[in-house]
Amino acid sequence: MAKKRIGDKAERVLKLLLGLRNKKIASALASRGFGKEDLEEGLSLLRGVTDVSLAVLPPRSPNPAVIEQLDRWENEWFPVANATLLRHYPEIHARVFLNLSQTAGAAVVISVGTFVERVAELTRAEGGHGQAGKDARKLLQRRGLTPAVIAEAKELLEQVSSIEDEPAELPDLEEENARLAEAEDAMWAWYLEWSEIARSAIKDRNLLRRLGFLNSSRRAPSTITDEDDEDDEAEDAAEPTPTSNAA
Structure with missing residues (x-):
């Protein structure tokens, strides 16, 4: 599976952060030590990626x-x-x-x-x-x-x-790209830690879906990587459909 792009990673982080508005999710992660500082760290890391990305945009075109x-x-x-x-x-x-x-x-x-x-x-x-x-x-x-x-x-x-x-001198693209890679790595490390903890602490599939992932019941939990973050559709498709037994 191809490595996730920075936009995909940012979307995952945002979905996890938004999911924390749910009291059950917030409570489950709080039981694992997730607090205000962790929330602010996640928000800050996400903003960091956005700020660096905007810095490398080309000068604006004529009005x-x-x-x-x-x-x-x-x-x-x-x-x-x-x-x-x-x-x-x-x-x-x-x-x-x-x-x-x-x-x-x-x-x-x-x-x-x-x-x-x-x-x-x-x-x-x-x-x-x-x-x-x-x-x-x-x-x-x-x-x-x-x-x-x-x-x-x-x-x-x-x-x-x-x-x-009007625009000032163009930014050093090599330097900005290095900053962007550093910001991306920091954000993704935060996500990998808390997404793994969330999968372990939360068992309700609806809540896991709200967070953007589902923990498969067919395998033991393992470390999440770029290639191991299935979407809801793939997970749902693999889930057996309950059938009723004939009387």
């Missing part, structure tokens, strides 16, 4: 709300510029929309950013468009693509840039 606003901007103004330039200034259209089309998701950051830069080049001497570029820009303004509208796109693009630059 979805900003991406959505950029997408709406693109959907409104790309068609206007495309239709206007294609009819009146086809050569300029070819340069503005070279390898450029409407996109979706985070890709709008690239498409809108490229479009805004190319529109700005229409009136620059170094843009190479000459008077035709200036005339094309004036026509786009009459269509509604004013400096204020362009400024709106630039502001959104700046928000995306600031979000991307």
Whole structure:
């Protein structure tokens, strides 16, 4: 049987901790010395695994709300510029929309950013468009693509840039993975100890099921390992079904 993943182990620990809300389970473990300190230790070890896991997550992606606003901007103004330039200034259209089309998701950051830069080049001497570029820009303004509208796109693009630059330096993944392995081992050692004690102290199958395991009556108790923690379904399937004797 494959070794349990850290998520599976955390789920087992959580199920055991939640099961302790049952008075019968709590009483049975209390008779074996389980107290408040043991409960707090289990909770702390579980939180430790979660905290370390979150520390190795990659930086957050751009704010979805900003991406959505950029997408709406693109959907409104790309068609206007495309239709206007294609009819009146086809050569300029070819340069503005070279390898450029409407996109979706985070890709709008690239498409809108490229479009805004190319529109700005229409009136620059170094843009190479000459008077035709200036005339094309004036026509786009009459269509509604004013400096204020362009400024709106630039502001959104700046928000995306600031979000991307915001995260601090990335954690040392090798160090974090070592911490995660240490936290996992500590949590699982706590679980193995108290799950074995629980199996020994509790005989009610319903209570054992609530805790996430069942103690087979067909073998003597043994040390629990990663490979020896059957689920309820397998245990129930192996349990003989009672039958009534014919009179």
